[in-house]
Amino acid sequence: MNDHFDRAPGAGRARHHPADPGFMGDSGDGDAKPSLFNQREPLRQPRTSPPFSENNISPSGDMVSGDCKRQSKPQYNTPNANSPSLSNDVSSLVKSSKLSASAPEFVPSTFTLSDDAAAYDDSEIYYPEPTLADMVTDFLGHLSSSPGSFDSDVEYITSMLNGCVTTEDLLQELVELIYTQSTAIPNFSYTGARLCNYLSHHLTISPPSGNFRQLLLKRCRREYEQRDEAVRGDADTQKKFHSFVLFLGELYLHLEVKSAKGGPNRADILLTGLKDLMISLFSNPVDGNLICAVKLLKLTGSVLDDVWNERGQSHMEELIQRIETILLDATCSRDVRQMLLKLVELRSSDWGRVRSAAAASNATPENDPNYFMNEPTFYTEDGTPFTAADPEYAEKYQEILDRQDYFHDVYGENGNDVFDFEDEMGPEIEEAYENFCLESEKKRQQ
Template identity: 80%
Template sequence: MNDSFDRAPGAGRTRNLPADPGLAGGAAGDCETKTTLFNQREPLRQPRTSPPFAENNISTANVVGGGDFKRQSKPQQSTNADSTSASTGCNEVDSLVKSSKLSASAPEFVPSGINTYEDPSYYDDDDSSYYGEPTLADTVKGFLAHLSSSPGSFESDVEHITGMLNSWVTTEELLKELVELIYTQSTAIPNFSYTGARLCNYLSHHLIVSPPSGNYRQLLLQRCRKEYEQRDVAVRGDLETQKKFHSFVLFLGELYLNLEIKKPKGPPSRANILLTALKDLLISLFSKPVDANLICAVKLLKLTGSVLDDTWKESGKPHMEELIQRIENILLDATCSRDVRQMLLKLVELRSSDWGRVRAAAAASNATPDNDPNYFMNEPTFYTEDGTPFTAADPEYAEKYQEILDRQDYFHDLDGENGNEIYDSEDEMEPEIEEAFENFCLEAERKRQQ
């Protein structure tokens, strides 16, 4: 028992150990034990790459005994097979690399299944539209689009725009191009004629360049004259021609209202040459009384009718009466649509009421509801219990307003009864309350002294 049980540390743990595998003359039992222990170990994973030298593997196998050499022969065969396949794969990759047309220094990679097209002018050195600075046309269209989308920023942006144009437009050719660009955009962009006319007026006074052919205002009027001379042909043209002509007519009306000509003495005046042009344009529109022409004439008269009427009356010319007579004849004879006929009737009524203007209002001290139509303009609007509005112009205004005041006093009294009324701390107390308060203070002082 003592032989089989040893209390010494580590005793008995070295029993039945296998012999050194390097010995050639191992016993049979030791070989069996060695085989059993070797089989219990986990199989080694094969290397991903082949061994660097085959001679080392062979020499290592010769050191191992006969039985071990047999056991190592199968892994060795698989290793050799992997080495052969790896070398074969490397040879195939080398052949592909040698035959490939790909290059690491190529600017880009494009798969073979994609067809590409390159514009020869895209990389042309003379193409200044891509690499160069923006042109005058691009710049003008850009800030005109900005003013069209944000007309309220005109006052804050027009000075910057003018300064930019002064540094850019320095020759006669550029000035003519600028005039053409602004005219085209002012007649092409919907509802931009008013802002375009204001811009033209500002540039006519602040643009520095002034070639011998004329300044900005003179070149602009020359451009407008080209369209004016084609008026009789345009009113009888196709729909597209008429549309462009109508845009020009409305822009010229805005230009007449906004373009100012400074004088050496006195306030600036309007361009009288445009006054004559507008009369001739209206006559041309009424000479071909189709719906589109009549609608354009109505829009122009609503826009400029009061100013034209006053100017012609001051000079003693009956041009407005002649135009109104033409409209009345069209209402009798022309075969226009019902809506256009109604528009013409409303225009005649508008002119008979002096274009909707109130000439002279009474002075504030002498104004009464009878002599001043604006007497109740600034009066507040009240509402009855059922939601009916009434103002000071209502005959029952005094009675209804007194009902509102009585109702307010009633609710004020209710608030006071409920204790919600706020008193001023500086108000004097009534005599009875003051006497009672003094007696209370004396009684409280007497009790405190006892």
């Protein structure tokens, strides 16, 4: 069955037997006849080749005598660069071509753009401008995660807001966004108060309803007026109210108001508000309200005490008496009682401040409580710390110095032994040591 099967590419397609019985003759001399592999048709021209004129196509489609080569497809003659017919064909193709070198992209004529591809056309995609809420949320999120960059970024943030906040409604929205984020993000009240102070002085818009600072104080007043209901509300209401109280404390410390004399002062309206808020917190002495009051007094107690003392007001004494009354009633938990006791002790020590520090030249352990503040702390062998303020400091410190001198004499400055080996080595040891050094030197030289 395979006697006349031709394995050459393109051979045997016309079902004609070859002139020879096989690839190799049957004669005993073993001479090989020409292989049909060398007589196969030429490789087909690329499909993208320009079509030549019909004059170059061989009209013959018949079989060549004795060959398996078939002219079923038009065969192209080798083009000659100097042939006038070739140049005319190329010129005609260039004139009739619809291709353009300035086209943005090449799309074959047989390619059809699907509906999905057309739907994702970049030229028709619309990217909306970021809203004020998105911008402020990004700014505050950045300041919350990187509070150390406040001084370097606040000017850029303010310039962006000056370009966006151009109407009264947008200013109201900005105030609400900053207030909400300052009371909702944990530990952001400090940075939020600093941002409010900066914007109150650098935002250019000032509508008839009020500037940024005035609108912010109006927003805080709304929460202030609900203080009596908030301290008796549910857990979520109290938590929201406590965040507002701590933010208002930070705002009192950082918000600066220009006075008639020219120097910036704190907002006195916040001073009165903080007193009323603490009275409301103590009026319902549950753990959450008491903890909030302790945090507020630790934050602003020293400043409030100084201002009220300058004005001859005893508001701080009244607050401390309320705390002592709560301690006597013992209605709060043990941990909260401990916090209140620590707060009373802190206030009795003038909020931990030292006012009568002597000059550095005249300072002595008797007249300056900070005399030993910069002295180092040492530890005994059993791990007990002691400083220069310790009565036994001199004795213990001398023991440490003696111990250091001992180790220095034995091990040297860098921990190396400093024993005098020359005095302790005998003649035999010295000779052996010298021989060892000589052998080591010879090995290195080899």
